[in-house]
Amino acid sequence: MSLKKYTGSCHCGAVRYEADLDLSAGTSRCNCSFCRKVRNWSIIVKPESFHLLSGEESLNFYEFNTKSSKHHFCKNCGVRTFSKGYIEEIGGAFVSVAISTLDNADLKDIIEAPVWYADGLHNNWQNQPAEIRHL
Template structure:
């Protein structure tokens, strides 16, 4: 996740469509042609306010080794406990 000002969309903004569900606290951006989720815009005080969650598979020229060694954080979204990891994460 990054702050909104950290995302720079280089092209294709007119190719994106949005989807919201549930509480509508997030706006999911999808490619209108292939359906791939590109990123999600949202706002949660628990996460420090406005954020963008980027689908890593959509990034160009990302180093595989950097992805493999990057730290991961699993939030307990099932219980809306965004500051705590779920008790069980082995299956994630």
Template sequence: MLKTYRGSCHCGRVKYEVDVDLAAGTGRCNCTFCSKSRSWGANVKPEAFRLLCEETDTNDYQFGTMSGHHRFCKTCGLHAYGDGYVEQIGGAFVSINVACLDDVAPEELASLPIHYADGLNYNWPNSPKITSYL
């Protein structure tokens, strides 16, 4: 069910609202960025995301194909969301960090479906052999 959540970084400087159906699925990946940051994402279309702070409160990190922007708080350094354009996943997207949602109960988080992606081997549709560390 589509629901509006509020999210923020650790210090609260970066804030957003997002309309997302978390029960439709979240994702974790074993690429070097996601595995090192323990990223837990959910993708939405840009119109479902509302940044509630100045974009200048964030830093931008890109790597690889440069198709995604990883947005970090300039103060606390937490990766709260990202955005970009990848044709294979439907074009423009915003990926929220599920762990940064402020108003979601632990019971809801524990019940969310997770798709594990083998990004380390560019085999995104398939799960890696080992997922327990993600």
């Protein structure tokens, strides 16, 4: 357990956030229709561990299908920094922080972070899909 305070941002810098994360506790990739297209790699935390510092006015979000998540992106540069949602199977309300948008994480912490591949395509979050190389 090594909870650290991280900051992150979109590419143009309008959207900035801070989040208390423990990268060693695990990160996730997923094979659902959305995660596959954006090659999502994220870490899921409780909403109270995430704080938007700036850029509220620059954010838009995309929702689809079950509307279980709002995928926020910067209207200026298009970079997705986080998603917010509610999925009972993973413990209710959550924020999914895009690891690629962290600004002050040690590369070592990122490459050593365990990755859980979720079979989101089949709403089978507790199990890994048979194929993960394309994710």
